[in-house]
Amino acid sequence: MDKKATWDRFYTENGSKGQFKNFEWFFGFQSVKDFILPVLLTMSHSHSGPFNILDMGCGTSALGPSIYRASPCAVKVTCADISPVAVKLMEKHTNSASVQPCNPSSALAFLELDCTQLRGRFGTRSLDMILDKGTTDALVRSKEGQVKAGQIVRQCLEVLKPSGVLLQFSDEDPDARLVWLEREVRGAELTADVGVQEVGELRGVSYFCYQISPCTSPHS
Numbered sequence: 001m002d003k004k005a006t007w008d009r010f011y012t013e014n015g016s017k018g019q020f021k022n023f024e025w026f027f028g029f030q031s032v033k034d035f036i037l038p039v040l041l042t043m044s045h046s047h048s049g050p051f052n053i054l055d056m057g058c059g060t061s062a063l064g065p066s067i068y069r070a071s072p073c074a075v076k077v078t079c080a081d082i083s084p085v086a087v088k089l090m091e092k093h094t095n096s097a098s099v100q101p102c103n104p105s106s107a108l109a110f111l112e113l114d115c116t117q118l119r120g121r122f123g124t125r126s127l128d129m130i131l132d133k134g135t136t137d138a139l140v141r142s143k144e145g146q147v148k149a150g151q152i153v154r155q156c157l158e159v160l161k162p163s164g165v166l167l168q169f170s171d172e173d174p175d176a177r178l179v180w181l182e183r184e185v186r187g188a189e190l191t192a193d194v195g196v197q198e199v200g201e202l203r204g205v206s207y208f209c210y211q212i213s214p215c216t217s218p219h220s
């Protein structure tokens with residue numbers, strides 16, 4: 001599940017089923033919004049201008065467009081995916097649905113991007129929030145993908161502002177994910193604080209929100 005061709009095939013099949021419908025790997029915006037919007041609101045007390053937000057591995061999820069539509073704070077949401085098929089579907093749908101923002105200064109963009117190349121696309125300390133709903137989950141299923149997922153987390157820490165946060169929504173148990181995250185961020189130039197909250201249960205599976213924030217204290 002770390003291969004572009006697999007996802008192109010998946011979104012081509014999904015997109016050919018008639019009228020476009022956002023596909024959520026799990027949970028929609030309503031279930032995760034309380035992990036996102038209050039964080040933006042808190043950040044807004046010490047922030048000016050729109051928040052730079054990246055939905056990493058957006059697929060055809062409505063997460064990015066929903067934040068654009070619902071956030072009272074101005075946001076510049078970039079929805080990025082390795083699959084050009086998913087990105088084109090999202091562009092086409094969002095234009096045709098003419099999604100309107102809550103804040104008139106907000107913006108929404110779609111981008112074909114291999115997120116192992118984040119550093120080449122986004123400047124150091126340029127993003128306020130990075131969202132990952134199911135993307136790391138898909139990558140860590142294979143050995144090769146695990147290496148990519150580690151690279152991605154470390155690059156996230158570089159492109160996030162010191163006040164920024166990476167939120168990973170995942171079905172992976174904290175016993176496994178926290179150990180993995182602690183190990184991967186230890187290899188980063190910047191160290192990070194890692195936390196977890198439970199999101200809820202869907203069809204008998206528990207889902208979690210992992211928060212990874214750059215921290216300025218030296219490695220211990």
Ligand SMILES: C[S@@+](CC[C@H](N)C(=O)[O-])C[C@H]1O[C@@H](n2cnc3c(N)ncnc32)[C@H](O)[C@@H]1O
Pocket residue numbers: 001002003007023024025026056057058059060061080081082083086113114115116132133134135138139148
């Ligand atoms: C499990 S799906 C989750 C999609 C979406 N976030 C959701 O919640 O429905 C994983 C997504 O990650 C994308 N992906 C996989 N590897 C990637 C990479 N290296 N860079 C960017 N996106 C990637 C896939 O194309 C796919 O859309």
